Amino acid sequence: MIEPPLQLPHAPLPAYYRDEADHARYVRRIFDETAVDYDRIERAMAFGSGGWYRRQALARAGLAAGDTVVDVGIGTGLLARQACELIGEQGRLIGVDPSPGMLAQVDLPGVELRAGRAEELPCATGEADFLSFGYAFRHVSDVDAALGEFLRVLRPGGRLLILEISQPAGRWSRAFMKFYMRRVVPTLARVVARERGSAELWRYYWDTIEACIPPEEIMQAMERAGFQQVKRHTDLGVFSEYTAVRP
Template sequence: MREPSRPEVPHEPLTAYYPDESNRRTWLRGMFDRTASDYDAIERAMALGSGPWYRNRALRSAGLRRGMRVLDVGMGTGLVTKEAVAITGDAALVTGVDPSPGMVGHAQLPVGVETRIGSAEQLPCDDASYDFLSMGFALRHVSDLSCVFDEYARVLAPGGRLCVLEITRPEHGLGLAALKFYMRGVVPLIARVVGKKGESVELMRYYWDSIEACVPPATVLAAIRGAGFIDVRREVELGIFSAYCAVKPAT
């Protein structure tokens, strides 16, 4: 456990949505609570139905296997959680945690999955109680990267594996322009057409703004290493989908 220091935020406050860092968590929880009923429909449309395939493949590549005990952090409506159940073969082995009761309440999960309300910075879980920990596209929403990865190391058993999925902004060029056009222009339009909540459009705009403002992959990798993980790596699909993978030392 490292010494307490200034929080390592994933991005500076986005003041177009909330006034300062101290208000970020409250704003996000309220936004996710109110738009939860739209989330799955928007995700299916924006990912063109490829989401389950990618999530399943990423989890397997990170080392998830049948019979492992899994904690899915920032579970939302359970999109990663369901893939974890499919791989482990037993819903009772999988636990989902999220700070938004609205998102958890709209999760359509296999019978046997346990859900808990809690944050990545202070997980409501015992030490060394999971073999695998996943987080799907929620790292941008935490308040302190170092604190989060310390927590992940705490709840994983020795030899446990980590898989954090995130969308990463390309550094420059046509890739950046294309992603920005899609995420800032097309996705909010999808939310307007598919969603039933007006605030879903704002959430999708925030989705891109938080991607654009997020710290680079090197900073995330350094935070993972700083928590004591080994075999730390980043796997990339299409230049934008990052899977941060690592292992907790066995001893």
């Protein structure tokens, strides 16, 4: 039987890895090596506004007190921290990430951490009321497989939130964002980081944004996976919130 081709979120980037197998190894390595710097650089890059925005995005997507949340690509816990505040003591949060280095940086009492990939989640079918995926869509190896897992893990009526950074529509806005993300942020990373690879991570971050499939294709993939009420909300023309409901 012929396996269907992988639905990649972006074309291969040979400046960083050779093939898709090498891609998965590269992503895990670069996040493992730079995990200790991630929060510090993110705060500087976003001028301290990241937490406020994440909380607003979660609320807009319908996260409620008492929900069971699966946060895929939990990283250091930046999105999960805001989710925990919204779900309260009666809620439950499960964080999944393939990077042991990132998981080691999570400091959220009561949160259950599981090692795993978006394409093969270590979660039971229907386990979650809400599934979040923050700024990691560009790092998966198979868009359709990941979205299929999100659908499986959500209960009927469960909600999905995918946060991503998209390229601005205007030419000058794109040029400014590219300069900021590929020049200013890596320079900032070299100043405040402990690990040498942190500047490389943030260059890679922009290159994946630039190469990523457009928002329309992301929404089509969500619908193809079986999600309904697929919508996209944007802030400042670059912060994309994709939401949907499991039927």
